[in-house]
Amino acid sequence: MNRPAHIVRQAEDDDDPIGAQPNDRFFNRELSWLAFNRRVIEEACNPAHPLLERLRFLSISGSNLDEFFMVRVAGLKGQQTQDVDRRSADGLTAGQQLTAIIREADALMESQQAVWGDLRVLLDEAGLFVLRRDAVEGEADDWLETHFREQIFPILTPQALDPAHPFPFIPNRGLSVIFDLVRRSDNEPVRELVMLPHTMTRFVRLPGEPARYVAIETLLKRFAPVLFPGYEVLAAASFRVLRDSDMEIEEEAEDLVRYFANAIKRRRRGRVIRLELETGIPDVLAAVLKDELGGAEAIITESGNLLGIVDLDGLVEEDRPDLKFPPFTPRFPERIREFGGDCFAAIKAKDIVVHHPYETFEVVLAFLKQAANDPDVVAIKQTLYRAGKQPAVINALITAAEAGKSVTAVVELKARFDEEQNMVWASALERAGVQVVYGFIDWKTHAKVSLVVRREGQAFRTYCHFGTGNYHPVTAKIYTDLSFFTADAAVGRDAAQMFNYITGYVEPTDMARVSLSPRDLRKNLMTLIEVEIVNARAGRPAGSGRR
Template identity: 60%
Template sequence: MNELTRSEAASLDALPAQELYTNRELSWLDFNRRVLAEAKRADYPLLERVRFLSISGHNLDEFMMIRVAGLVGQVQRGISKLSIDGRTPSQQLAAIREATEELESEQQVVWRELHALLAEERIHVADEGKIDHAARVWLREYFQEHLLPVITPQAIDPGHPFPFVANQGLGVLFHLTRISDGEDVVEMVLIPSALPRFVRVPGGDATYISIERLICRFGELLFPGFTINGDGAFRVLRDSDIEVEEEAEDLVRFFRTAIQRRRRGKVIQLEIEEDFDATAEALLREQLGLSDAQVIKTNGMIGVAGLDSICSEERPDLKFEPYTPRYPERIMEHDGDCFAAIGEKDIVIHHPYESFEVVVDFIRQAAADPDVVAIKQTLYRAGKQSSIIAALIAAAEAGKAVTAVVELKARFDEEQNLLWANQLERAGVQVIYGFVDWKTHAKVSMVVRREGTKYRTYCHFGTGNYHPVTTRIYTDLSFFTADPRFGRDAAKLFNFVTGYVEPHGLEQLVVSPIDMRDELYRNIDREISNQQAGRPSAIWAKLNSLTDKGVIDKLYEAGQAGVPVQLVVRGICCLKTGIPGISDTIEVKSIIGRFLEHSRIWAFANGYAMPSPRARVFITSADAMSRNLDRRVEAMVPIRNRTVHDQILQQVLLANLLDTDQSWFLQPDGSYLRAETGERPFNLHRYFMTNPSLSGRGQALVEDAVPRLALRKGAAV
């Protein structure tokens, strides 16, 4: 299509919103369908397929507790704000509920298939036919010794107030008849969250029974003198969002109270078994007040998220082959001295293929180094067993000036972050909570070290959290540098968060909500100008989510100009491909596999054919979402070092574009189609697991010790 034709055919203003954009929530549900599809892959080990089913359950629970709860709240308050695709909150809810019912039903279909396959491998889950006499005796003893002392039956009648069912609470209702007087009684047994979801019967074959089925099986021990007419398990999800009040004077006190309120949020979803006793169900619906809640009747397993406990079964033959991350060669070449290696030249580390332990060692060595005078660190999610926290505490106890920016608004980690903040403060760390209305999401640490008569600043910038668990399964980038320009910028960034001193004159970093949006727009505009001038142009990006209308419209402008745009968006994507004259030069793919793609990268051709040493490359903690660009403190790092630039562009980003084994392509109708693997399938995860680490690749690439990637079908050549 020539320039004139493209201009005539492409008008954003002329098209309705539903033709230009995909609904955010429906796009997320499509993402979770792709996660669930991994549970169907016959080439995956069986327990890994069960794990993907569990992950899809966890994802859907959080979606209901946060996104759906938010829409319900908007409807209740009469808010009529339209979504990006022009839907009202009530219209979105109707579409979401239909889609979630389909997704829940599909989860049960997948579970039935996996359940049968597990049985073939001598793993029996809630299979009554596999519970022999010896197992029944053991389960009865287990129930009497471990469950009876813990669980508490509660009568539901006018003399007993209806018990409170906590968020994600699991329980059983019994419909009983008292033998002495023939009186009908309904009793509830709430299952404490401390109890295991599944109980494993000892023996060679693995036999698991869910805690709710175990309680139902031995109901007569709970209710002597009663006849059990019926029973049924149920599960409740509640509104779990925390809205920060701008007038909150004390963030710590506010979040301690808010966490308690979250446990008692409004019921958003009730999940019950399909054969739930009718009398008990009617009472449950009435008492929970379900006027705006979704009720899911399940003909299989309630709460499939709980299946993750089955995956701990000791069956290595049914799991991915274990993978041990490599410790970065560049650091080992300097006898493990992080500062010597970073001081020599910039380094990029590719997690989880390269160990996150190097990031911890960076702080540990700083704590032990007598020449280090100060450490500053942002903490968004650090996990429950955090070696980073321990290293910061050791540094403070060693007399270093340590500052930690702890983000209390990290969803579902608020309580853990409060605990870490208390421990850090007791050790003498200066703990800062940042802005009231903005989250500090940037992943930055800086170490100031005395070297001779001067001070030198060493920095770490990451695309992922300082979290010991996620770093083993999330693909992220860690960039280390001793470039003084980055050191000065990092200091200004911390002053912005700790003292609200807006950074001026930044030399390298781009920071939201100050100038990241503008910088992205400038780079997209440059590609448009290059295309219009007949110079090479291209935009490559790797993101978790693309929902911001401004960024999408900018990419549409690039598409209108004919700029080739290739996007790897793992999750939500509100941009539509294939719109004539607007997005027919834009390709979007999603990668779902063994590892969760999490790094965020932007690359702009800059007038040269991609991939080029002259391309402009950035890594960032921010997704292309309004909240990241306008309501969070984020950092975007330009990659100037030639070796690091080539590693990120010509290895990490290019491998993502070339992957066929784990990729799904976005279709013009908004659906996703799994990529055709062809004769030479390429799996980017396998590529990085079986090749030398990035930190040792500079010379390896020159010497052709690593399979090179080429931008053509066929992947590694």
């Protein structure tokens, strides 16, 4: 496999060239991720997809790229700043990786803007308009001015940029507009900055049909005289900031919850990693922003006329079913219906595999709700990695705890960008009497497991759910995942040992069916592969997993 040409050139040009050839078996992790996001953008270009679904893919590519800079690029920037002598698997230093990443990321952002331009034309043809400043006129202009004065003006807080008013803090993903003005009374030059709060809708929809939208920054520039009476507007430009959002866990952290609460606050004020400027920004305004926000670490780019491609998801909500994929109604597993909706009876009769999203995630919720309300259930143990903001799973666990059942929840605080929501759920669960555990400091608890212990006659039976996806009711309708339900006693014992390992560091012994990473999963997989090699060489069927 040949190394990409741009990496070879960078290795030759770098002040610290690569001494030994890296292992050509490896792709660069970060460039591989950018290649993945390129494929997401390609979905936005696919004419076989409905128009608003293509717009959704473009928005997703924007969200992905934001998070990539906030975490991966931020980490490399930190290594570079601290002179960390660490190379990637393919042999590149942090500086070499950053050079290649910035080149490819800039190309991706150019592609995003080009795709947005193409989709905008198609949206116009479909009767869904995103108006430019020069297209707002007549009755629309009157309505928008009234809307601006009544609904937007009270929220905005212009801030002068002068010695008496230090440059304000711009929050992560913050979109702002900077103005170059002249006060008419004395011809005094003035610069003003207006931050657009996250709570404001990015696109304002005009009443009536056809659907017409105006971006909030377009309105701000259009009605600047309302915001700055007595001033002449010489220039105005949008800019956007991405900050370091990576969080490293310190081994000596005594209280993981308190550590994360403080870390989340610090993350909001992390160093600027990327400063995105509107294309064509006047040099005088660009100089101010670069001086105040650029610093030695920031990556500065002119990123087109629509900053924050992620916000296009607001347009996808337009009620145009003709421009979206046909709605899909997932099926509920027939076998549970055959048992009158009794999940336990159906699982006890035979293991069940459910294929999401083609089969509904509601079956998982039904399993947990039945466990919460069944008087014979004595204990529930549950992992939570990303549960989202919808409280269905959380409510089931709270109901169970309030009914007197023993409920344990393993809440992973290190789920990227869900840390704060997970802390909210953990607090709600603890108030209801759930035993909340936060897992390991060094590892993320990525397992998706529910364990239910039920009294049946004179004995107890364990029911388990294992999933490849999160216990997240929204993403479960989108992502392709598998759910496995079983009442197998050996699997139940393994699951119980897994929970004991997480909650009490009790090392599992004699695991029969379940392998845990990083403890023994790799070893067991390699053993099984070797078995199949032996089977194949002996002329036996390979793939059975039998020794």
